Amino acid sequence: MYEVRLDHPADFDGWREAARRALALGVPPEDLSFTVGEGPAGLFAEPLPDAPADAPGFSVPRSFPDLAVKLICHADPERFAFTYRLLWRLQREKGLLEIAADPDIARAHEMEKAVRRDSHKMKAFLRFREVGTEEGRPVYIAWFEPFHHVVELTAPFFMRRFPGMIWTILTPQRSVHWDGAEMTFAPGADPSQKPAEDAVEALWLTYYRSIFNPARLKVKAMQAEMPKKYWHNLPEAVLIEPLIRGAEEASRRMIETAPTLPSLRHERAMERGEMARTAKVPAFNGFNKPPEDLDEAREQARHCKACPLWEPATQTVFGKGPADAPVIFVGEQPGDQEDLAGEP
Template sequence: MACSICLAGPADFDGWRAAARGLLAAGIAPEAVSWPGQDGAAGLFDGAAPDLPRDAPSPAVPRDFLVQAELAIRHSDPERFALLYGLLWDARRRPGLLRTPTEARMARLAAMARAVRRDAHKMHAFLRFREVETPDGVRSVAWFEPEHHIVEAEAGFFERRFAALRWSILTPRRCAHWDGAVTTFTAGAHRAEAPAADAAEDLWRTYFASIFNPARLKPEAMRAEMPKKYWRNLPEATVIPELLRGAEGRERAMLGQAIAAPGRRQRRRPSGAGTAG
């Protein structure tokens, strides 16, 4: 029996969980299930639900597995729903499976959860608000491009932090708007709909340039944590090329100054290697 599952959205964890429970109770093997987004199937996030047992008993699964599953559901990988259901199916015959982090599919699940967690962390870190005057007062608007389906899940972070502001977070797939009491979600937006600048950005760039120590240049370490794909939405990133170009000269000037001090000879330590990137 082939079975097409519909979900309420691309990160519908509760919907996936209910469907998985029903499929397990009906004894439907993973090969017979098609999940939204698989094989280019589109529009399945809002179709008719197949006739599955409702309120099926939930099989016991480790808490860690559920935590990881909830994160992995937000991943943009179209195979996420099938991967998770396949694991549940096999766990019926292999009780230790969901507790074996070294098993290949469990490792893939962990990698997906990790990617989603990292995406969320980078959203908390690299999202930048710009303030605009509106008839209702100041509004803080951000444009951000997450890799995964995390806007709904992460809106709470911004509510807790910026409850006193009125803000909108615009992204290509989903937008969130906080009015001081509730967050509403709307369809994706375009970059051009977000404000292009903010009065505080000059000060912020000044700070970014001044806190940088040119004697410790390590651009590859910067790029590992703040990959270039984020730069176009970071106001401070525009000064990075200039800082990189100027760094060597500034360090040489400082060393030269000290070397020129009377009565001292330059003594480079062997351990000093490692300034250049």
């Protein structure tokens, strides 16, 4: 029995190098085992020797390397040996990957699907928190608990998404740090290293609460997309159950306050719009320069006719909030409630 030592739980490069040697040596799957990290060797295990210099080459289907990467990221303790068994069979059974009914292929596809799902959840539910500065730049840390070993697989997404940030992602199995130029990996972290909440969190909770639509609530669908196992690491999770409990009452209020007939103001606005269709009104009614402040911008917006959206509207819904706000949320066009109230 040969034993291969791998550096970390998702060590695809180490597995690939060992698999190539084992294949060149003709080692069957039942005579090869894989171990992650340090520890005592198996009782009858010996290190895998180097492949002979004149060992023949081999090939795999184009789709296999990507599949193998996903399999190595799975939490199955036999994933390394299983992936090598697939590689071994591929040298003897051409077209194996196309046989969906084969038990190994069916298992591989299920494992691949689970890893892709876990990677997607990491992208969706990971939350960075600001913890300080480094050379004048803010530093962010996130804590996440994936089910599979998807840190190596998913980290490039965050590198592309936040290239200008300095960030670290901590998980129990593996951690990754991006300094703006290079990505480095490290062993897993302890839950005690989870970052505390930052100043942006209160803004995020306010936003999350305000966009909650009780009329569209589907609890089972929500939990299918956002399983409860992720809730304890999501800042907004503290709002979910209270919002669910109050959804019925909130829906009732929405129905009671919904407009039934257009207001008189709305009808008059429609009449003005009809009259304006035949009149050549300057698009900006004389406003042709950037506004100096919010009051001037509000006045320009009130008279703006640069596009047809003004015709059926009751009034301009300009916006709301302090002039020195550090964050601005830009929404879609106003709905009927906002149009009648004049407020977002």
